[in-house]
Amino acid sequence: MRRAYFKNNWIAALVVAPQLIIIFVFFYWPASQAIYWSLTLEQPWGGGNTWVGLENFRTVLSDPVYWSSIRVSIIFALASTALAMGMAMILALFADRQLTGYRLYRVGMIWPYAIAAPAVGLAFRFVFNPNAGLFSFINTIAPETWNPTLNGTQALIMVIIAGAWKLVSYNFIFFLAALQSIPRSLTEAAAMDGAGVLRRMRDVQLPLLAPTFFFILVINITDSFTDSFGIVDTLTGGGPARATDLMVYKIYSDGFRGFDYSGAATQSVILMGLVIALTFIQFRYVERRVHYT
């Protein structure tokens, strides 16, 4: 069926133009610039660039430090996504059952999303501070146990928790909305069929949440690859010993502290490729298992 909302094409063009301009200015233009830089060698103090083909990629990909950054990024993305989705799901299931105080709590849950990543990082710096933070109690029980400034694993855990926390509220809003759009009569029918609360969640509510689940998965994975700079910068600065040197952070430190513009541009292109590939895989293989109703 042909939709005839717009009689004139130029009106349609006018309507979509702002969107197209924004996408062009903020995505296609920088992306094409990054690709151009990644294929050239830029002089650190200006003075033109020379075409080097795939040489930059060869350099970056043969660097074990870079591979360690990829590994850390993947661990971070998977762990923070899993944590954020799990927490948000549990909270949303509670809120949906309208346990007392859920209204207040629903509003309270939305606020963290409005906080900028560096602020999250700063807040967690206090929480995780080995001498004065909430986690310092670990050290009062067993001295010298908790110290993320020296222990790489602990530093990564800290970054994962902070990253997940930033996503929980966003996920929560979507999960709650999805849960509330499930007709009440479905859970009631399941109750009549003899299913208890947990059984109903498992057999009826969670499967019907699948489309939202999938959407959140894609968003969270992408987000944890591309939008974790602020947290790393304020919490660990990539350390200790590069234990939290996420790809997106490495781009910044190589480019603006190491003045390796071409290397940073190359890493940007690789990260972009990785995110696109991951999204593609998710659409290709995960979406198939999603029931749309």
Added chain:
Amino acid sequence: MADISIRSVRKAYGKDEVVHGVDLDIYDGEFIVILGPSGCGKSTLLRMIAGLEEITAGEVAIAGQVVNQMEPRERGCAMVFQNYALYPHMTVAENIGYALKVAGMAKAERIARVTQVATSVGLDGMLDRKPGQLSGGQRQRVAMARAIIREPRVFLFDEPLSNLDAKLRVQMRHEIRRIHNRIAATSVFVTHDQHEGMTLADRMVIMNKGTIEQVGTPEEVYDHPATTYVAGFIGSPAMNFLPGRISTAGRAVVLEGGARLDISAAAALGHDGLLVQVGLRPEQIAIAAPGQSGLPVRFDFAEELGSGRLYHFLHEDLPVTVHSDEKRRFAPGEPATLTVPPVAVHLFDAQTTQSLTAAAALAEARARVNA
């Protein structure tokens, strides 16, 4: 044995009371229809029986056991919802067999039962489909099968046919009645459609604004409505109402404007001078020539029904509808006289809206049946 006894049951949402003390006895194996307009609390009452809604006050007992504090699954009721409430992500077979799965029945046995029940409601060959791929009637059957397979003591229906087109509705109505007869469970069926209620019910419960107006067989409710509300709600076209005053001496009711209608003696006794609403069923009124004794009227307009005709008259500017098989021609404004046999004149106290005639007539009718 699954009789249901409902004692002074109330339901309030916050301060808002929507069911105001309902008493009702439903006998084992009976088909009860709860009939009333939208918003009168039918679903709420049904859901309190099912256990989906907390009972604010009063008591519901199934088979002699008070169920107020029981979970839905412990009550032995199955329910068919208005929008079917099929699980959209499960196949037809999974939908039907879900209760058995939850109960932990072995897979092979479950499949056998699902197949058997699906066949009994005409769903062969559909077992692997998802609800989204079914027509309205087929979904309705899945919902029925899902209820039947549990072999419940009590069947609860909340307007299960209201989403179907007219033809399918009649067909499913017949099937529901057949299933009820075959399974011999107690059925409670909620509807706002009087036709559906009349045709399905062993006994019907007429509700209005959270209270019961009358309980009786469809015939009793039609012949002897207990209140003006029931009288106006049951019967199509609706009963005519005219204000009047009883005159015991004349064994008549005198209408505004002076016209007199003869009434049976029992009804008139002891109510001399009482202001009443006179109820006349359109199908019990005969049209006679003008000038005879009866209700003088003028012709307004007619509606053709095919099987008969609806004649709309005016008596003192009040509309009076007559349903008649006779095909007659009237000119607009043409005078006529309407006659009604005394036993067909329903009298309701104008103040309390209670019938003066129903109680006595009902007692008499029941005595005749029992004799």
